[in-house]
Amino acid sequence: MSPSIPQPHIITQYRNQIWHSLDNNLISTALFTAERLQAYDPKGVDSVHLLALCYFRDGQIKTAESLTRGWPKHVGCAYIYAQCCLELGGGRQKDGVAALEKCKGQWNGTSSWNKHTDTERRVLPDAASIWCLLGKLYHTDGRQKQSIEAFVQAVKLNPFIWEAFEGLLDTGIKLRVNNIFKQSPEMLAAVVQTNPTSIQEDASASVPSLHLPLKAASENIHQDPFSISTASTIAIKPEPGLFTKLNESISNGLGGGGLDADTPIATRDSHDNMMGIERQVKPPGAPLRKTRAATVDMGSRRGLTSRNAKDINNEVPKRTTSQMTAEAPATRRSTRLLNTKLTSKFVTGGSIADRSGVNAKEREAKKAKAISSRTKTVHIATVAAAEKLGKVRPLPQEAENIDVTMLDAKPLPPPVKQINEKQQEAQLHMLEMFKKLGTGYFALARYSCQEALQVFNSLTPSQRDTPWVLSKIGRAYYEMANYTEAEKIFQKIRQIDPTRTRDMEVYSTLLWHLRKDVELSYLAHELVEVDRLSPAAWCAIGNSFSLQKDHEQALKCFKRATQLDPKLAYAFTLQGHEHVSSEEYDKALVAYRSAVSADSRHYNAWYGLGKVYEKTGKYELSERHFKTAAQINPTNSVLVCCIGMVLEKTKNYKGALAQYDLACKLAPRSALSRFKKARTLMALGNNLAALQELQILKDLAPDEANVHYTLGRLYKTLKDRTNAIKHFTTALHLDPKANQLIKGAMETLEDADMEEDSEVYRLLEHS
Incomplete structure (x- = not known):
């Protein structure tokens, strides 16, 4: 073979080194080795995939995008290309979606959620991961319907993909959290395993004796892949090479009870007891003369069709003398096993007859002719042994032609599916944890803050006192305008993780509302020291300048935050607030609209738009934007009160009163809502009702x-x-x-x- 042709074992060595470097975060080493692999195997698409992955991990997004653009039919390359399109933005989301759709036939239906361990990995993404990425692409491209469908597909396949669940919440749809975090069919299949031996250990309880109804036996035997689903005359053909074991066991005094090598050796009595046979004290009589029974090859492990004894006998190959000699001891063993319980009791036509009373002439007729169609023989000893011991190879013996009708017996249970309890426990533990967190997060996303607090506080202390959960608790208190409690929670987060910058823009705004200038300045200083390129740090600096009435410097800081993260809608909203303070309403509108473009569910931006239109006398537009904000956050009494204020200014006092009444129900201790309600009642001439509201308000404020x-x-x-x-x-x-x-x-x-x-x-x- 030409040395220029890439050798598989050399390629494998390169790939192993690359994955080792990626797993240990040695990105430079991984990138260097991936370039060597690409040079060695320039036509290998897997080599391109690895090199692109290294570029992506190294932050070279445009390079990775350029490299994978020409490989849309490879799942790994298409996945990286779509991720690059998501990061780069600028309308490239459609290209990423198109790349994933082109290779959909390769990834659709794949699943590897339970195949990643400490020692194993799946290099290519599965369907759930790709659906999640598609959901993000659709969402950033403004296609909400497709985004929802993609995220739903992702959580159906793998409910542990938290990003897909967050994506669903970002779309604002209503969903049932309990229907998401539950065991999927694949999860159930992963914890259920077929274990027939566990049931067969108790086979003696199911088969106390050989009194088995033939019909019941035929119905239950077929569930065993090594038994026959027919009631015809059956004898089992031994596998080749088994007679040697039988002869050895016979010579050792085992009575011809040959078993597999891995089966524990037992005496005849113990063997009979394991098979559920009650031995008679009286020794059995002489065995019957035997006819040549049909043999059926069980090697194929397939179900057999019923055939009469004559047809089967015609198919029996001739046996050699050595085979007949080898089978003789096994036959005698079979006779003893079969006749231990039936030695003196054979049920014939409903009456009990002694074996010695069998007519000699009838025996001669049986020897000369085939068994009649009514005669049915089942090798009970062999079946019982197979059902009880779970062995693949049955006892090599010929069945005796006995005209019996077996009586009542409990049917043999089929092999059961046993659950891996440890794996089941692990799955249920994670699902329960995800369900609780998902329920609380869903309530917070719908601004049901009290419900969210109840769920989060029900967690164990170790889970509750984590930065992610505490940040959600602090956010809930902030949305409820309970700034004192929110401050305590954020202070706790700072103690647990002083390097955390996420959600600190909310904490800085909270301090702005509390007018704590010193604490706000100290927070901004700390965040800059941790990461001067953090958008949250620049938001904190901007809020500090805003509290000092330095609106120009505050605006510069907020603009820097949006440069670092164009998707941070809150920074755009803070810009708008500063413009409103400076009465720059046109610039404020631009800032608020930018916030809505970054996050269409950012109700603060919709509120800002409504406030600008209210100040400029455009009450109809103001009402529309306030209502949009209230639809996103229906529990905020301030938003409802703003709608009432606009209606009041348009002389719609009844409509305003309805809004103020709703606001008072949402926040009974809200002084603003109750004051506006009292004034509206006075305008409508309902002075007594207004007096009641003002007396309550006097106690509140x-x-x-x-x-x-x-x-x-x-x-x-x-x-x-x-x-x-x-x-x-x-x-x-x-x-x-x-x-x-x-x-x-x-x-x-x-x-x-x-x-x-x-x-x-x-x-x-x-x-």
Whole structure:
């Protein structure tokens, strides 16, 4: 063979070294060796796949994409190419999808979820992994329907692919978590194994004696691959070379009970007991004269069709003298086994007859003629031995032609499927853990924060006190506006993992809401030290500048975060907030729209768009965007209240009241929702209901000047001058800046039809 032809064993050596380097994260070594393999085997598509994989792991995405573009029919190359398209973006997702679709016939239906161990691997991706990648490609390309279908296929094949589950949550569809994290047919097949010997150990309980109904025997025997599904006259032909073992066992005094070499040797009595035979104290009579029984070759292990004895006898090959000599002891052993229980009892036509009473003339007729069609012989001893001991090779013996009808006996149980308990336990443990985490994460994705907290807190302490779970708990408290508890959780995360940067943009915004400037600056400093290229670090720096009212520097930091991660919608939203603070509404709209493009379910961006349109007087557009945000996060009372505020400004007081009422139900302790509801009730003339809401609000926010001013106005309308003066005075003490306006309201207490002083409300709301 020409030395220029690549040799398989040399290629194998290269591949082994490459995988060793990849497994040990020696990327440079792996890449160097893969280039050598590609040079040695330039036409090998597997060599191209390995080289592209090394480039991808090394971060050379464009090189890997260029290398695999010309190999769309190889599953490994197509998979890497699609991953490169996902990373590069820019409309290349369609190319990645097309590459995977071209080789679908090779990967569709494949599964290797349980074939990866510490010592084994599957080089090429299976169907579940590819469906998950397709889901990501469709999602980033904006094809939500195809994305959902792909993610569903992935979790059906392998529910342990968490990325596919997260992908489903990102699409916002409703799903049943319990139907995802359950054992698939492949999982069940992996833990179930057929183990006939476990049942056969108790065969004596199922076959207490030889009183087996022939029909029942024929129905149960066929379930054993080494038995015959017929009730015809049957004798089993021994396998070649077995007679030597029989002769050796006979010479050792075993009575012709030849068994396989791996079978424990037993005495005749113990052997009979294992086969469920009750021996008689009285020695058996002389054996019957035997006719030549038909033999059937069992070597093929296939079911046989019923044939009468005459047809079978015609097929029996002639035996040599040596074979007949070798079979003689086995035949005598068979007679003894068969007749131990039936020595003096044969059931013939329902009556019991002694064996010695068999008519000699009838025996001669049996010898001369074939067995009648009604005569049915089953080699019971052999079948019992096979069922009990589970041996492939039956006893080599000829069946005696006995005219019997076997009586009631319990049918033999078929071989059972036994479950690998350890593997079953491992699967169920992981599925239960994934189910709990999936249930909590699903509740959080739907902003059912209280339910999510209950699920996460039900975990064991070791599982709950992990950064991933704690970050979700902190996020739940943050969404509930319980900033104090959220801060405690994020502080715990910082203690457990000081190097964690993921989700820290939420923590920095939380500190911004709490107005903790020092803690926010310290967090930003820590994150930059850990990873100065982390988007979360730049978000923290931006929030720190924003808290100091330095909007220009804050904007620069937020823009840097979006440069590092164009998919971080939250950074775009923070940009929009800064533009709104600077009253740059056009730029704010651009930033919010960029956030929606990065994540269509980022409700904060939809809220920002609604707020901009509200400030610019476009109430219809504002209402539409607020409703979109509320559809994504239906449990947020602020969003519902914003819808009511827009409706109130368009004089739709009834619609606004419905929104405020819903907001109060979602957050009973929300001062803003209850205050807006009270004012709307006053506008509708329902003063008594408004008074009830304001009294509740006074207990919730006793130091709010606006609440006391509104109470003063309401009591003035109800002509309760005493309470009106009381609350006006309280409002004056709480907000001295509105001194002149509040005094003016007090001086006009006698005017029953005094209209709302909008300037007072404007001043109080911004105080």
